[in-house]
Amino acid sequence: MKKLLVSLLVAALLAGCAPIKTTNAGAVGVQRKQYALLSAKQVEGMAAQSYVATLKDADKKNKLNPNAQQTERVRAIANRLIAQTTVFRADAAKWKWEVNVQESPEVNAYCMPGGKIMVYTGLIEKLKATDDELAAVMGHEISHALREHGRERMSEAYAQQGLVLGIGLLASIFLDDPKAAQTSMGLASTVSSVAITLPHSREQEREADRIGLELSARAAYDPNAAITLWQKMAKEGGQKPPEFLSTHPADEARIADMKRLLPIVMPLYEAAKHS
Numbered sequence: 001m002k003k004l005l006v007s008l009l010v011a012a013l014l015a016g017c018a019p020i021k022t023t024n025a026g027a028v029g030v031q032r033k034q035y036a037l038l039s040a041k042q043v044e045g046m047a048a049q050s051y052v053a054t055l056k057d058a059d060k061k062n063k064l065n066p067n068a069q070q071t072e073r074v075r076a077i078a079n080r081l082i083a084q085t086t087v088f089r090a091d092a093a094k095w096k097w098e099v100n101v102q103e104s105p106e107v108n109a110y111c112m113p114g115g116k117i118m119v120y121t122g123l124i125e126k127l128k129a130t131d132d133e134l135a136a137v138m139g140h141e142i143s144h145a146l147r148e149h150g151r152e153r154m155s156e157a158y159a160q161q162g163l164v165l166g167i168g169l170l171a172s173i174f175l176d177d178p179k180a181a182q183t184s185m186g187l188a189s190t191v192s193s194v195a196i197t198l199p200h201s202r203e204q205e206r207e208a209d210r211i212g213l214e215l216s217a218r219a220a221y222d223p224n225a226a227i228t229l230w231q232k233m234a235k236e237g238g239q240k241p242p243e244f245l246s247t248h249p250a251d252e253a254r255i256a257d258m259k260r261l262l263p264i265v266m267p268l269y270e271a272a273k274h275s
Contacts, residue, residue, distance in 0.1 A: 022148045023088040027264050028210040030147070032203065037155035040113070040148065047112035047150065054118065055100065063103035066121070074119050075099045077135050080219040081142055082115070087218060088146050088211060107236050111141035113150045127232045132216070132225030139212035139219075140226075146211065149204040202249050209254055213261055217269035226258050 018036060025031045058064035065071040078099040085092035095115035104120040107127060111117045123129060123137060144150065209226070217223045234251035249257070 020148065020151075023146050023211065026088055026211060026214050027268060028214045028261055030207045030210055032207065034148070034152060035155070036148070036151050038151055040151060043148070043151040043154060044114040047114055047116060051098070051112050051116040051118075054102075058100075058102045065101050066103045067101070070121070070124060071101045073131070074101050074124075074134065074138075077131055077221075078117055078138055078142075080221070081135060081139050081215050084215050084218040085142065085146060087214075088143075092146060107233070109137050109141050111138070111145040113145055113148065115142075115145060117141065126236065127229070129229065129232075130225060132222045133229040133232070135216045135219060135221035136212060136223075136226040136229045139215040139221075140208045141212075142215060143208040143211035144204070147204070147207055149208070152204070153201070205249055206254070206257060209249075209258055210261060213258055213265050214268065217265040218272055220269065220272035220275075223258075223262055223265045223269055227255055230255050230258070 020034050020036050020040075022034060023030065055064060078097075082092075082097055092115070097115040097117070099117045099119075101119050101121060101124075105122040105126070106120045107122045109117070109119040109123055117138065119134075119138065124134065127133065129137070213223050213226055216226065230251060
């Protein structure tokens with residue numbers, strides 16, 4: 001009876017996950033099967049609202065696009081990358097892309113679902129990033145949006161929450177002990193995070209690295225800059241947790257992966273540079 005209930009619970013969660021097609025494989029060959037509980041429209045709507053709120057808050061604090069020359073530079077790089085996104089998905093040409101810069105010491109950037117990009121000044125100033133290196137970061141972030149990683153992560157969170165609550169419910173029924181049920185839920189959440197959510201996050205990061213590398217190359221930005229960029233990021237990041245407990249691949253692992261792909265993307269870069 002217990003096995004039947006658990007099987008039914010898992011089956012119900014899996015049934016709600018629909019297969020989705022996001023990007024073409026590209027020269028770098030990203031082909032993992034993807035599933036989602038939420039629709040693209042739902043996720044893009046939530047992302048747009050969040051982005052507008054962020055812009056309003058930054059503008060209110062005089063931290064939105066504080067340096068016109070800096071903003072122009074970032075937007076010029078973004079436009080070249082965006083022009084190449086149709087290689088991976090044709091509908092990206094119709095996205096309502098938006099690119100802004102926010103004053104912040106954080107060494108970071110992001111691209112929300114639907115093409116809402118933000119670059120923090122800390123990324124530009126602390127790393128003294130070249131155009132090629134900025135293209136590597138922005139290409140990586142754009143790739144997250146193209147692959148709809150945000151939609152996947154949100155769907156995973158919904159599924160994980162349902163699984164944990166389900167295990168807690170089963171524990172309360174069969175163990176007849178509220179404390180034991182709480183312990184079971186806590187353990188289920190931890191195991192789910194380490195065994196499912198974190199590894200999947202690392203795989204998403206690897207996909208973004210690979211697609212971002214190709215986007216940069218096709219936009220005539222030197223893919224070798226991705227190596228120097230992550231070397232700078234590694235120095236800036238300081239002490240990190242072991243890879244198996246991190247949402248990102250180890251710096252050495254991601255750099256090695258990108259070096260492996262350089263022979264594939266360099267001809268694209270050379271062709272773009274001379275076109």
